[in-house]
Amino acid sequence: MSEPDTPAEGPAVGPALTQQNTPVEVVVIDVHDPPIRPPVEERMQRVISLVLLCGVLASAALVVLGGALYVFRHATVTTDYEVFRGTPTELRTFRGVMAAAFRLSGRGMIQLGLMLLVGVQVVRVFLTGILFALERDRIFVGISGIVLALLMFGIIKGILWRQ
Amino acid sequence: MSVIIFTLCVLVGSILAGIVGALTGLGGGVILVPMLVLLFKVNVHYAVGASLMSVIATSSGATVAYLREGYTNLRVGMFLQVAAAAGALVGAFIAARIHARELTILFGITLLFSAWLSLRRKRQSAAGSPDKLAHRLRLSGSYPVSGGRQEYQIYNSSGAFALMLGAGTLSGLLGIGSGSVKVLAMDQMMRLPYKVSTTTSNFMIGITAAVSAALYISLGYIDPGLTMPVMLGVLTGAMIGARLLMKTRATSLRVLFSVVILVLAIEMIYSGLTGRF
Secondary structure, eight states, rough: OOOOOOOOSSSOHHHHHHHHHOOOOOOEEEESOOOOOOOHHHHHHHHHHHHHHHHHHHHHHHHHHHHHHHHHHTSSSBOOSSOOOOOOOOGSHHHHHHHHHHHTTTTHHHHHHHHHHHHHHHHHHHHHHHHHHHHHOOHHHHHHHHHHHHHHHHHIIIISSSO | BBBBHHHHHHHHHHHHHHHHHHHHTOHHHHHHHHHHIISSSOHHHHHHHHHHHHHHHHHHHHHHGGGTTTOOOOOHHHHHHHHHHHHHHHHHHHHHHHHHHHHHHHHHHHHHHHHHHHHSSSOOOOOOEEEEEHHHHHHOOEEEETTTTOOOOOHHHHHHHHHHHHHHHHHHHOOOOHHHHHHIIIISSEEEEEEEHHHHHHHHHHHHHHHHHHHHHHOOOHHHHHHHHHHHHHHHHHHHHHHHHTTHHHHHHHHHHHHHHHHHHHHHHHHHHTTTO
């Protein structure tokens, strides 16, 4: 029911003004609507991005450095990638790669950078799981856990297990 | 070839592959592996390993670029990732047992499929009711539009989950990101808005690839001397390609490169069959 549009006398305050001049926005929240994403998700996404960026940069730095060492030292050696012989055993495990990198082997450093790249993905999944925990989304903390387990299975079987 | 010449040539080739991959949205791996196998005479196992590593790098880079924009749907990504990661384990398992020759042929067939995927007209399937599973898991989300956020609904999440198993297996087996399959599942089956599909797919790819990459390292498929120029080249190329993408029309490129992929596919299958791998 609206009031008649007559100019009010004196200060124009009160329901008449509210009804006709100020638009009122009504927000209805339905319990069946999808949840509105809270700002904590945005902050965590920024953290994840930052960690990813640092990881990729660190990995690339190792690869570039190791690559430079490798190319300078073996510049004129002939390469043969046609036959599959498999990368030397030392460069297949984390232990071996750390040892090689520490004695400044070019290929060791490259391999370490590559393993770091893989490791960063683990951190990524872990942080996403934290994000879900902060949102109290238990189902997705669980789901992230499953993905993490699958990742860790691949990594442990791959580079952490004693061959 | 000497190390230095080889490294430089692979670097240049990888940059090109990265640019093409970013421009077409097909990912670098699809161009990269045939290039390494056919042009540089690299054994397909090494090629697939190097490609897989470069896929992780570009996916991480892309995620850094897109995550903060607010399009990525982490829940859909993580949910599908369960299937993709499981598939990646299966893929790596098969890769350990498959002969290089069969792998080359399989790669060629996948290229054909990939070309068909990008060329076909998009069918809008009949509208169904929103997915109950998606509702239970609260998968639906919103993406930024001018003046706020636009909500969207999710359909057919179990179908997409099943498709992800296949995508993950392909990723683990062929060293590709399977980005096109992932986007297909999200865009066509789950009816996510396009930018949400692509950014979420980018988010997932690196994790899927990491699962099989670790296994590849243990199998000796990752050679540092080869992977180094590949990873650096594709990463650089992808950054260049992403910039170029802003300025070019993607549709005409997609048709052109589908033709290129067709040619590559035939060559891969041919060399696999004749034993020249």
